[in-house]
Amino acid sequence: MRREIEAGRTSVVVDLGAVTFMDSSGLGAVVGCLKTARQAGGDLRIAAPNEQVMMILRLSNLDRAFKAHESPEVAFHA
DSSP: OHHHHHTTOOEEEEEOTTOOOOOHHHHHHHHHHHHHHHHTTOEEEEEOOOHHHHHHHHHTTGGGTOOEESSHHHHHHO
């Protein structure tokens, strides 16, 4: 993702539809990408997170930084 952002694609959508489990490592990776995107003047949005992923976001208060969208298409156009 870093290469894409550095290439000028600063609006990034991460499709989490196939993610069944996320721990602190995965969360850290997504937060790092968010930081990189925002430093480049863009944003990172998440799409289709399951309940386990949403629970991790809520417990870490990152649900405030990431607005979950129902699909990548919705997230891209939001």
